[in-house]
Amino acid sequence: MAIRKSKEDKVFDIINYSILFILVLIIIYPLYFVVIASVSNPDAVNSGSVTFWPQGVSFEGYSKLLGDSSIWTGYRNSLIYTTCGTFLSVITTISAAFSLSRKQLFGRNFLMGYFVFTMYFSGGMIPLYITVNNLGLYNNPLVLIILGMVSVYNMIIARTFFQTNLPDELFEAAEIDGCGTFQFFLRIAIPLSKAIIAVLVVFYGVAQWNSYFNAMMYISNKEYYPLQLVLREILLQSRMVEPPTTEGAIVDLIERQKYAELIKYGVIIVSSLPVLVVYPFAQKYFVKGVMIGSVKG
Amino acid sequence: MVKASKMRQRKDGFNHTPIWKRLRRDYVLYLLVLPAFIYIFIFNYIPMYGVQIAFKEYMPGLGIEASPWTGWDNFERFFASPDCGTLIWNTVILSVYQLVASFPIPIIIALMLNQCNSIGYKKFVQNVIYAPHFISIVVLIGMMQIMMAPNSGVINTLITALGGEPIFFFGEEGWFRHLYVWSGVWQSTGFNTIIYISALAGVSYEMHEAAIVDGASKFKRILYIDFPSILPTAVILLIMAVGQIMSIGFDKVYLMQNSINMPVSEIISTYIYKKGILDTDYSFSAAVGLFNNIINFVLLISVNGLSRRVSGNSLW
Incomplete structure (x- = not known):
């Protein structure tokens, strides 16, 4: 541009860039700290001398962590729950959203009302708990895959997408060519909606990987614990246990705390690894999803 | 034009087809929506039916229907209990504090990002500030406890280095609300800017050009062009x-x-969990939950009406 920057604007730019830079530091530092603490000597970390650079590089935490079977069981469980849950969720959501996006559907408004109402009113925690129990799903790992299968919010996003990207004319043209509804869904709608499928995969996948609440409610067998519950035990419960009474219990408690101190940094890194790996991809589609969602459906 | 009128006829024709014919013609569409329909029925509508236990003395052995009715007993017990006032207060105050603290910041950051001339720098900042959104709550709180530990935490190291006394953040009830709210700000601010940034992208550049020609500084343009144009989004x-x-x-x-x-951190939902699931006082807990849900529902309905009147925008 030909217009020269005024002095005022230059000052503005400097302040603007600096504040944003400080913001970046505030966001990044805790994440960075966990990384350097995870490869530092545990004693140095505990004495508070690790601030900007790793001290006395040691991989003791990671090696302990490798031998911890509860973490790996949790990891495996979470991978299974996330993969199956996301797969199921995306299929159900996409097909329902496609159906509800078609204007010719008789009873479309009723069906939308049926779904949307649940966003505003629910039976609550206890009636749901009783329902799940009555279905015999308590302590059944299936519950973690099934619960949260359909998020009405995500369904509305997908429906908005279909409404704006699959015009009725397209459907009519396909129909004239002898294409049935199901064919149209499978051969035309799905291939044209890779973007929204990616959005849904990311939304459901990240939520599923990070959730602990359903597992805490419905799973009592530790074999079925997802990673987040294992993490909760390691990160948050080592210091909240009941006061020990016997000498053996005290020793045990101290041992547990020492162990937790040692592995907690590594465990944060390892547990966030899958999210970290998909982050560039996930970030892009999260943004896209929020934008589609902000257009009223 | 001819084509358009034909289309209209065709669509009109659609709606005059008898219902049973339409149902038969579109059975595939119904099949596609069926799994989601069933899921919602089982996990949302059946529990809504089950909410009647709030008015009963639920006994797992008898089931929901056979349990004896008790009327408003559970509600009366809740309102008469000394916890009631504290719980509602704790819930409201935490929520209001969170709203007040976390609402304006994303707007400011979005306005600032929008004025970044360097696309690379803008992208870099965005990439960083979205990241905390992907961290799980368990890890977030684990990290807070690590950073704020009384002896070894980085924050206390900094405080003592500056000559202050170390603070036991998790061991003082006064800190709970601040920790809760500001860690939430740390985690979600970046992500909440997305919606404003996309709204700002819609501001026409001609308006800015005209303002530049008239000698408006960047700050003035933010104040009189950018901010007013995202105001409707912000209000909604x-x-x-x-x-x-x-x-x-x-x-x-x-x-x-x-x-x-606990005196400040016990809110309605955690109370429901403890009373209902841990103490198995199902009916009482369901009553507290129903009370909370009805308030939510009424709030949403009224707020939606308000939004429609103020901005012409509403959720339905």
Whole structure:
């Protein structure tokens, strides 16, 4: 541009860039700290001398962590729950959203009302708990895959997408060519909606990987614990246990705390690894999803 | 034009087809929506039916229907209990504090990002500030405890280096609300800027050019062009957030609770969990939950009406 920057604007730019830079530091530092603490000597970390650079590089935490079977069981469980849950969720959501996006559907408004109402009113925690129990799903790992299968919010996003990207004319043209509804869904709608499928995969996948609440409610067998519950035990419960009474219990408690101190940094890194790996991809589609969602459906 | 009128006829013709014919013609569409329909029925509508236990003395052995009715007993017990006032207060205050602290910041950051001339720098900042959104709550609180530990935490190291006394953040009830709210700001600010940034992208550049020609500085342009153009979005989001004041989430509060901060950290949802699931006082808990849900529902409906009147925008 030909217009020269005024002095005022230059000052503005400097302040603007600096504040944003400080913001970046505030966001990044805790994440960075966990990384350097995870490869530092545990004693140095505990004495508070690790601030900007790793001290006395040691991989003791990671090696302990490798031998911890509860973490790996949790990891495996979470991978299974996330993969199956996301797969199921995306299929159900996409097909329902496609159906509800078609204007010719008789009873479309009723069906939308049926779904949307649940966003505003629910039976609550206890009636749901009783329902799940009555279905015999308590302590059944299936519950973690099934619960949260359909998020009405995500369904509305997908429906908005279909409404704006699959015009009725397209459907009519396909129909004239002898294409049935199901064919149209499978051969035309799905291939044209890779973007929204990616959005849904990311939304459901990240939520599923990070959730602990359903597992805490419905799973009592530790074999079925997802990673987040294992993490909760390691990160948050080592210091909240009941006061020990016997000498053996005290020793045990101290041992547990020492162990937790040692592995907690590594465990944060390892547990966030899958999210970290998909982050560039996930970030892009999260943004896209929020934008589609902000257009009223 | 001819084509368009034909289309209209065709669509009109659609609607005059008898219902049973339409049902038969579109059976595939119904099949596609069926799984979601069944899921919602089982996990949302059956529990709504089950909410009647709030008016009963639910006994697992008898089931929902056979349990004896008790009328408003459970509600009366809740309102008469000394916890009631504290719980509602804790819930509202935490929620309002969170709203006040976390609402304006994303707007400011979005306005600042929008004025970044360097696309690379803007992208870099965005990439960083979205990241905390992907961290799980368990890890977030684990990290807070690490950073704020009384002896070894970085924050206390900094405080003592500056000559202050170390603070036991998790061991003082006064800190609970600040920790809850500001860690939430840390985690979600970046992500909440997305919606404003996309609204700002819609501002026409001609308006800015005209303002530049007239000698408006960047700051003036933010104040008189950018800010007014995202104001409608902000108003809607604010109204919606107010509608959710009483539905503050369970997950994070529960993990942050300990015996010391309990007087301020016990909110309605954590109370329901403890009374209902841990103490198996199902009916009482269901009553508290129903009370909370009805307030949420009424709040949302009224706020939605308000939003429609103020901005012409509403959720339905």
